Amino acid sequence: MSVTGLSPNFKVAFDANSQVFSLAGVVRPRSVDEIADSIAMLKQAIDDVRGVLYVDVKRLIQMNNTAFHAFVRVALDACRSRADLRVVIVTSSVVGWTTRMFGHLNQIEPQISVEVYDSTFYPGQSFVEDTSFIPILRTQTKMTWRHERSILPRHGLRPGIAMADVCCGIGDFAVLVQKEFQPARIVALDHSKASLAYAREVATNFGITDIEYTYGDASEMLLEDNQFDFVSCRHSLQIFNERELLLKELYRICKPGGRVYITNEKNSHCLGEPRAQSIQWTYNEVAKLFSHFDMDVELGPKSRRYLADAGFDDILVESFMVTNLDGDPQDFADVITAWENVYAGEMAVRRGDKPEFIERFRQGFRDHIFAALHPKGYAGWPIWVASGRKPT
Amino acid sequence: MEVGNSVPAEAAFEPLLQFEMEMGTFLSEWQHCDHLSTYLARMISHNRADPVRHSNFFSSALNELLEVSFRGGTSSGQIGLSIYRHGPVERVQITFPCPAEQVPFYREAVSKIDRSDAHARYLDSISTDMAPSRESILLDLAINFDASIRIEESTSPAVTLIVDLPLEGLVS
Structure with a gap:
């Protein structure tokens, strides 16, 4: 009432x-x-x-x-x-x-x-908020930004608007947006104080003072209703167990006529040549592993349904593939190494997997790296981008 | 005359904003307290490390001061509000006309904030008072917002409360 x-x-x-x-x-x-x-x-x-x-x-x-x-x-x-x-x-x-x-x-x-x-808001929080993960998060953003900078305008990002980046992590996406698109206002929210401290430091080093970093719970935000023209939430819906609640909050803070922009993966579609079979087996297992911890890294293609069920209209969906050919292949390899360390080295261990499983699991990551660094190899990591408009 | 609690030696507070309103207009609508505290908090918090949470904290404290002015003020004259900043501290200086006979009560309430039994009196107020008294609101600011509070009196029947709020440290 x-x-x-x-x-x-x-x-x-x-x-x-x-x-x-x-x-x-x-x-x-x-x-x-x-x-x-x-x-x-x-x-x-x-x-x-x-x-x-x-x-x-x-x-x-x-x-x-x-x-x-x-x-x-x-x-x-x-x-x-x-x-x-x-x-x-x-x-x-x-x-x-x-x-x-x-x-x-x-x-x-x-x-x-x-x-x-104030404890665990979502199942994978302890994995993704590990500060040792920060360098790899930066590399990931660098790799996805090459694609997203041209995609974002199609989803409503333009100069002069008010924008929120929810689950901003280490804040590098907000910095890139600020430099490229000059929105009038950016609020960047995350629930990791360590990540936010890092984000503020990075912004300061870039001479950027007008990003409002704020500590908050994405499913219970202090931000008021109908404030933002553009609300981004990248790679986060897939690791929340209460996805509808998060979408409800994104919807709430978005202005009528504004857009909510989400990016998510479908990990089982990571690919590589040579050694395709081993790579595919491992990434199928990645999806099952995340599912065990109540996360859905297969969410990407489901974005349209999630946005529609949350009440958005004019839903746009597209995908892009980050590959070893985008820039320095070593960047791609470094990301896969970090995944191997967290997924095989921590999450599989916590699930109680046997050493022989973990070894085979690791091998797929190593083969993905092999493909990325092979002079004739090809390695890919697909991302789904989706946005929906809040009805007026 | 000044009465107050643990206010540090006068530092170089920079002015952030000043606001004045006819008291009659202010008293015409209770929601003015909420609207003003929310709006002014947003304005002065924009360049704090965590503007959203700083604004939320500051609005809480400022609203209580405005409500004190609303409940105790008289309709003639003006309410004046100035906000200053020094490092992690915001200073709120709020002046409002009030009946002359009320001034000693404000003075007494402020003087009690520093006493050793302040916490016990605050708990007693929560425990027994049907509605918060002027004193318990000031105790709330001192205890929950780490505020330093003092009072200035002028010849006119008005009260000026000067409240230092070190919220930047509390928020981060």
Whole structure:
């Protein structure tokens, strides 16, 4: 429900099945009367739950002291009258003041605790946010940029627009866009503080000061509705397990008439000659490995469906192949080496694969490198680009 | 006269913006607090390391100060707001007309922020008050936003609160 008289962004809900009472948006009432319905809903939720009530404030963007006192008072009174009740308040590290304000409650009432929702947002986070991966991410962006710089205008990127790059990683794509297309505004969001620190350093070194790097959760962004003409989210939908939620957020921040641009892979279509069979076997196994960790690196061709289901129209899809002939073949080889290290050296090990499997798995990567560096060889890595327009 | 808590030696604060509004106009609409704090926070945060989160934090603090002015102010005269910056700190200077008899209450509330029992009084306020008092809002700023707060009084019945907010450090 949304509450009349307050910000239209204020939302209150109670999910009886999961015993989660959630507050989201902006709530700055002048008096408690303005939030009486929400207070009543919290009281009813407390009456209905057994054991633990979760109070989800992850997307609570603003709450004034009037509302804070009113909601907290209900929770405190409930704990005082019900020894069986526990209240867990779930905050987000992105919205720093909520953790601070709600964090005091445990000192008042031990039955109330605060959990910061800040652990793993998506299954592969620990793999892709490893800072040792940074050099290879830069190389990957360099290789894909050769293609994307001419593709992007077809999907709506042009000078003077407002743009968000969600899941920006080390921010190199935002820097390249800024230099090439001069948008009026770029916000670049990621959930890795290490990556953002690196991104700010790179931007500074390039003398670029007008990219707004921000720490955030792509599925729970602080960014307001309908702000951006162009929203990019590259190589990220495929590693989120809650893809619909992410797309909903991309849709929300995009202006009506603006476009959301996504890129994704289909790893089983990586190819090379010579030694094609070994290469193909390994990349088929890559797809299965990611699937084990609830990621879908076969997503590329499914982009059209995902965008359509999320409500976009005028959907454009195209693909390009990064190859060893694009630039220095050693760059291509370096990327494959990094993949081998992470996929075979870490992910397969974590899955519990046997040494003989891992050795065969590694061999396909080595053969891909062999093909890339062979004077008559050819090696490819296909990428799917898709964008959709948010209806006006 | 000045009363205040742990304000560092006067540093070279650079002005970022100044804003004035007829108090009668300000008091005509409660949503002015929300709109002004959101808009001004965005303006001054654009060149912080994380503009989105800095703006969110700053808006929270500024809104509380505007709400204090709204609840305690009188309709004659003007509300004045200046924002300055020195390194990681933003200084908010907010002046609003209020009844002369109210001024001692602001002075007392500010003077209590530095006392050793401030945290306990803040928890007590959350625990027992039906609605937040002027004092608990200032305690909220001091405790949750690491704010340093002082008060200046003039001959006219008005209060000036000077609030230093080191939010850049909290955000990053």
